[in-house]
Amino acid sequence: MIDIIQVIVSSPFLQRALFAAVLVAVIAAASGTFLVFRGLSFMASGVAHAALGGTALGIFLQESGLVPWFDPILGALLFSILVAAFTGYAGESGITQKMEVAVGVSFALSMSLAVFLMYYIPPYRVPQIWGYLVGDILLLNDFDIIMLMSTAVLLGVITLMFNKEFVYVSVDMEGSVAHGMNARMYHYAMLIVSALAIALATKAVGAILVYAILVAPAAASNELVKSVRGVIFSVFLIALIAELIGLITSFVVYVSPSAIAGILAALSYILALQIRRVRERVQTEIEETSLAPEDLVETFNQSITIEQKGDHNHEH
Amino acid sequence: MATTPLLEAQNLAVRYPNGELALHNVSFTIKSPSFMAIIGPNGSGKSTLVKAALGLIKPFRGTIKVLGYDSVKQASKIRKQIRYVPQRDRIELAVPMKVKDIVLMGRLLKKLPPRIASSKDIEIARDALRQVNMDSLWNHPFPELSGGQRQRVLVARALAGEGSVLVLDEPLAGTDVESQDLIVEALGRYHRENDVSIIMITHDLNPIHTLVQDVLLLKNTVIGIGEPCSIMEPELIKKVYGPTAKIVEHSGHRYCLTRDSGFDRHD
Incomplete structure (x- = not known):
């Protein structure tokens, strides 16, 4: 045990990974919870893959010399906002099915774009795109952590301030509007801020794991916990524990920490269904x-x- | 002295989201305050009329005013006065709301963020739940209630709120007898004791026809308007509900027999 702590203290990679694990758990609690409440869990996956398409576009613009200053992360953020806005527009009336279709379409579009652009990107940079799919929490740099932290804080503050509004929009959009609440603004705010957080979390842990970490703990908690606050807290705990076990396991056995965390998160949902x-x-x-x-x-x-x-x- | 009318429609036409014409040539005036019912069969445009009045749908042609405010230009003024309960199946059950959360929503929606419930809010919410005999389930998960109980909680949400106009979309559809009686009784009492108007959309006028003052009979346009008994004319009812509809007289009141379920949706 003391050995492990010594390794952590001496290794900046590990420190960053642990810090990222906490931040991703915060994002899961704030964003995943409300996406599941709205029946929009699929959006986590849609945005994560859109980020991948955006990254491809960013690399293409850089390499082709068209817009040399364009960092791939800007592309990822831009695409995720577009997906959120498109989804929000489809769901303004509060109907979830329409939003799911919008997510599906933007998912397909951004993945196709990524594959299309890959042919025009120098081969040595293609792995960077795939990195967004798999991700590696141990390879984050300081800049990644700062970005992730600022969105996690932003998302956390917004959720603390407006969680009632987000809940009301999810429960009764029509009624909220009729009572004079600016439901449309909260509807977009919730989707866009979630999307930004998901895009940055994708860089940290990869698209597949983002989906697992954001959705599975929230779905599991929603089966068992009977208050909004309880669900948020429980999502944070499940996500954090899954990630920490993933990181620890990766030291003992030769295995990707993300893979373990994703499997554990998914198992938490299956377990919750059984308990229920x-x-x-x-x-x-x-x-x-x-x-x-x-x-x-x-x-x-x-x-x-x-x-x-x-x-x-x-x-x- | 003439007061501002509760509802005033002029040559109103509204389309469903799918483009179909829901209402056309709708012109009428209802005085304020009133306990009014909007009746008509499935797909007759009842909910659409109310949504247009609240500014949730833009009219395709014409205007509708609530308390003198135009539904498009002055929607925010209308919404300050409104307490709205949509059809029950519009309430999303995937969110773990407690009964108290739903009722407090009626008060907190009219506040500014962070919308914290004061002890007065809680007291009023509890009292509203007492009106519909649901106060013992204050801390109960809302999604686990029966349909009738959920409807009672939603009516309590309207009773707990603020604003001079209560709008309820099918509060009696798919409810058990006990819930129906409690809801009708609570609404009637509330209307008597407070200076408020109640607009109730219903497929079935019978449970409330001794309470309501004005009835608007719709089938995509205004078929009839007036007191309950003047609307309960066999000819009018048949025109709207088809030849199988009947009017029955029992102990001095007219009752309407139709085969309407009261569930309709147009997304």
Whole structure:
């Protein structure tokens, strides 16, 4: 144990990785929770892949000399905002199905664009694009951490301030508008800030893991926890634990920390479903026994005995 | 002295989101305050009329005013006065809301962020729940309630709110008898004891026809307007609900028999 702590203290990679794990857990708690509430979990995946398309565009613009100052991360952020805005526009009336279609279309578009641009990007930079798909939490630099931290803080503050509004938009968009709340503004704010956070988290842990970390803990918590605050807190814990175990395992065994964290996050959802099922079974058993109150049982017994007496007389 | 009318529509036409014409040539005036019902079969444009009045849908032609405010230009003024309960299935159940959260929503939506509930808000919310006999479930998860109970909580949300106009979209659809009685009783009492107007969309006028003062009968346009008994004319009802609809008289009141379920949606 002391050895591990010494390694952590002496290794800046590990320090950054641990810090990133906490930040990604914050993003999952703030953003993943509300995406799951809105039935928009797919957007986490859509935005993560759009970030990949944006990165491809950024590298292309840099390498082709068209816009040399264009950092690939700008492309990722730009694309994720576009996906969020497009999704938001499709869902202004508060209908989730329309938003899911919008996410699907932008997902397909940005992935196609990424593959298209790959043919025009020098081969040595292609792995950078794929890096967005798999990600490596151990390879983050200081700039990545600063970016991730600023969005996590921004997202955290916005969620603390406007969590009621985000909940109201998710629960009853129409009613919120009719009561005079600027639901449209909160609707877009929630989607765009989430998208920015997802794009930066994608760089840290990869598109596939972002989806696992953002969605699975939130879905798991939503099965079991019965208050909004409780869900947010529980998502943070599950996400953090999954990532920490992933990091620790990667020291003991030769394995990608992201892969372990993703598997654990997904397992948490399966476990939550099982717990819920067991809980429901216990509850119905209790209800069944309480379904027959004493007076009803008595009436039932009386009716049986009367019937039996009747039969008895009949035989005579 | 003439007061500002509660609702005033002039040559109003509204389209559904899919482009189909929901309402056309709608012109009417309802005085204020009133307990009014908007009735008509599925797809007759009842919800659309109300959404147009609240500025949720823009009219395709004509205007509608609420308390003298234009639904498009002065929507924010209208919304200050409105407490709205949409159709029950519009409430998303994936969010772990408690009963108290839903009722407090009625008060907090009219506040500014961070929308913190004061002890007065909580007291009023509890009292509203008491009106519909749901106060014992204050801390209960909302999605786990039965349909009728959920509807009662939503009505309590409107009772707890502020604003002089309560708008309820099908608050009696798919409810059990107990919930129906409690809702009708609570709304009637609230209207008597407070200076508020209630606009209620319903497919079934029978449970409330002794309470309501004005009835608007719709089938994509105004078919009838007036007191409940003047609307309960066999000819009018047949025109709207088809030849199987009947009017029955029982202990001095007219009742309307239709085969309408009360569930309709137009996305």
